[in-house]
Amino acid sequence: MKVLVLTRYGRLGASSRLRFLQFLPALEQEGLHCTVQAFIDDEMLLTKYRSGAYRPGQLIRAYAARLLQLLRRQRFDLLWIEKEALPWMPAWLERVLLRHIPYVLDYDDAIFHNYDRSAYGLIRMLWAGRIDRLMAGARLVVGGNEYLARRAREAGAPWVEVLPTVIDLERYATPSRGAVANPVPRIVWIGSPGTLPYLVALAEPLAALARRHRFVLRIVGGQLVLPGVDVECLDWTEDSEVARITECEVGIMPLSDSPWERGKCGYKLIQYMACGLPVVASPVGVNRDIVREGENGFLAQEPADWVDRLGRLLDNAQLRHAMGRSGRRRVEQEYCVQKLAPLWAALMQKTVAHPMGLHRV
Secondary structure (H helix, E strand, C coil): CEEEEEEEECCCCHHHHHHCHHHHHHHHHCCCEEEEEEEECHHHHHHHHHHCCCCHHHHHHHHHHHHHHHHCHHHCCEEEEECCCCCCCCHHHHHHHCCCCCEEEEECCCCCHHHHCCCCHHHHHHHCCHHHHHHHHCCEEEECCHHHHHHHHHHCCCCEEECCCCECCCCCCCCCHHHCCCCCCEEEEECCHHHHHHHHCCHHHHHHHHCCCCCEEEEECCCCCCCCCCEEEECCCCCCHHHHHHCCCEEEECCCCCHHHHCCCCHHHHHHHHCCCCEEECCCCCHHHHCCECCCEEECCCHHHHHHHHHHHHHCHHHHHHHHHHHHHHHHHHCEHHHHHHHHHHHHHHHHHCCCCCCCC
């Protein structure tokens, strides 16, 4: 089977790397021969990180390359698309360019809210239902959580599945917590500059915690100063992220409670658990499913909850280790490439054999 994989980003883009690229070796072994075309390549993404925007010439080339690939789609048996093939283009045009080849759409966040909840009325008027129309025409829509899957069902998608965002166990060796002996325990947050505001919202509870307990807040992937908190900021790299987390004692994932956040897939929590860390997270969206209260971590809603839950973990190494082991077991059972790759292969094979016929445009 020949599969054209249309990702949003190259390897530097977390969503593309985790939802698509890390599965390719296993899918090849299952007989799926994948050709990847990234809409925004690594050079473009670095440009945006450095300057805050893509260059116009880069965007023109990106759209031209994607259009050319879509015009060649009939060389393939299946299209596997991250979110949408042509962002901000009319849905009817994208549907025309997807005709006669079955396609799978995959979502790891609520991108439809970029359109239907835009601050600009014209965007809401013209594109509010754009993603819904693409979902309705797909053979299969895969969401990283139930919030995303529910939107696909409401849009009229004929077949919807839920598959979480996962880690590769080959990158996350079984942790030995006894090897971590920090004189001052570390609480870790991993993310990107764009998601730092979630951590800023914890400034007061973390300062209150620091008045009661010694700890270091390790931030991986961002730069931030929090008054009253001992903060250590480290750059993110794919090669170092596992070690950066494993060297810590507790992982945190604060979120605000809004429609966009309900579409997130809790990947930070999966990473922490894979490294044998207990977790503390906001009770938002899929976090409620990933965190089993008192077993692999805690949910914390109010500022006092964060101080209490983190304080309990900082005080009790035995509790941290027990919760960390529980989280690691759950990752091995539910949240790893080794478990999901065969499911992805089976879904794609079934998608091509699906009797639904060609899509209406």
